[in-house]
Amino acid sequence: MEDTAQTELAKPATAEAKPEPAPAINVSGAKPEIAPDREGDQLNVTLGEFEGPLDLLLYLIRQEQVNIYDIPIARITDEYLRYLNLMQELDLTVAGDFLVMAAQLIELKSRMLLPRDPLAEVEEELDPRADLVNRLLEHEKFKAASQMLWSRATVEQAVFTRAEIETDTNNPEVTVGLFDLLRSFQEILARHKEEVMLEIEREEVTMAEMIERLRNMVRSAGELNLVTFFERAGSRRGLVVAFLSVLELVRLSEISLVQRETFGEIIARSASPV
């Protein structure tokens, strides 16, 4: 913000220097190769990825101990590109957002090389880095805000409300938001698709149909070799249904089963006329 910031920031960024409320959340991780562990540095050197290019930039700025209001763009850009190369060497996917930032940095670097307009009165307004600095500061603010939300949520997790009482369960309701509508609609569509698929599968004979078929076959032929009947059943599921139909008609005493010899074929006969 103010000019004093510069002197303050020139101090080495050791963790002991000031109380840091949110060590874990500021920078999520770094590469050991470009982030040699420094004594007292609270940044854990892990093979983690940065949440995004702004995180990486903030990390590098801190790493290089430079003033955020006066970023040496050339140096930081080089570091940034080195990091991207490293990620690629390690076969980590470099998200598009990182590449967009790389392009912006390179562009910024070249603009910084252009001679300044001597007619410009207020230098700050022309500083090509201003946008980037504002974005970085804004980003930091929201990282701090998310830390605050995190602590709030932690406190809230220790508070419980009463269990559902009867009036609630008697009246199962949901509070509805706009996306619930859409989700609901999509679920219906998905269900629809499933049903169509089920119907295709369900060409098979139902139990009732199978019983009717068995009845007719026994009635028309007087007796029926069960092997013949089972062979006609088709699929595995059909076979089960066929078997169950035989049991059902036996149970209803509509047919009886006879076997003329041990291990011989089983014959179904109409039971009633006998």
Place this chain on the structure above:
Amino acid sequence: MSKAAKAAEVDETFEPDGEIEGEREISRAELKGIAEALIFVADEPISAKSIADVLKVEREAVETAIGELAKEYERRNGGLQMREIAGGWQIATRPEYHEQIRAYLKSRPSAKLSLASLETLAVIAYKQPVTVPEILEIRGVQSPSAIKTLLDKRLIVAKGRKETVGRPMMYGTSKEFLIQFGLKDLSELPSIEDFQDLAGGEA
């Protein structure tokens, strides 16, 4: 408890200026009892206004009654608290007993939000209503899965479309957000500028 107890003894009826529609007047002690019962049965924080509407009494009378109730709970220092949250009142356990409650419910703290989701939520909370491209601008990363998580958890809701190119959907925080983060309303959030020093100073 003394004041509350006294109120119960005296049992004076309050006089709303001629707005009562019910068959009989509700005494102050009764009003407190009813308010407590309603706050207890409501499945989400209930406002003084809702209670006043149901009972057909003045909102001020309900507010006074709830204020006394809250103080009573405070003074009693029992296992429960009466607190204002998400624009309404709620009875909840005191945080100090969370360990024993968890042991009984055999519950674990629910999964915390990921860093990406929390950051996205922070941006939405402070910038609402805000579109996906605007969130991208601040976070520097795409956050589709974070937004989906937040929608699934009902922490954010759609807030119409922005009248700009592509008419992107705008998002804002929900009542559930207030509840889960223990906020009376959005104004209770510390100002984003308060985080400024931190941002500038840390670099």
Place this chain on the structure above:
Amino acid sequence: MSKAAKAAEVDETFEPDGEIEGEREISRAELKGIAEALIFVADEPISAKSIADVLKVEREAVETAIGELAKEYERRNGGLQMREIAGGWQIATRPEYHEQIRAYLKSRPSAKLSLASLETLAVIAYKQPVTVPEILEIRGVQSPSAIKTLLDKRLIVAKGRKETVGRPMMYGTSKEFLIQFGLKDLSELPSIEDFQDLAGGEA
């Protein structure tokens, strides 16, 4: 309240004969608070024994604490009672206030819908104007009561008859629907594409 208050002041620890497994002893006042919190969060009446088991304290101590709590509730004469039921303890509203509670439960905000109503509303919102047979076709389930609910809540309105066999009534969403869902107009409804953008996951 006097006895309870005294207990809280003195805050003497009780001494279960050597059964404590926790790191520290629980004071009498704390025990009361915890018991109250547990009775409050439990979804069914909870016995002194269950509480004693969770806290690893003697059942007698819990029974004493609950006894005091119940007396406190009695003396307070507020909106709630602590009662023994089905072999356990429960916090419930006092029967005298049931009339008002019923009135409140009936008056609850209408933004709440059953799942069937929600689905029906979704179909109507996205397919309007749409007839009952068409809704049946899409949902795969009859929804007569859902339609009635939606009409009652004024979320949908009749939109004339369809010129087809039987001239069935067509339905569409109402102005109230827009208000309740915070929409300027129907074009603000999230589209399947909005959702897929999010569901598409990491960009």
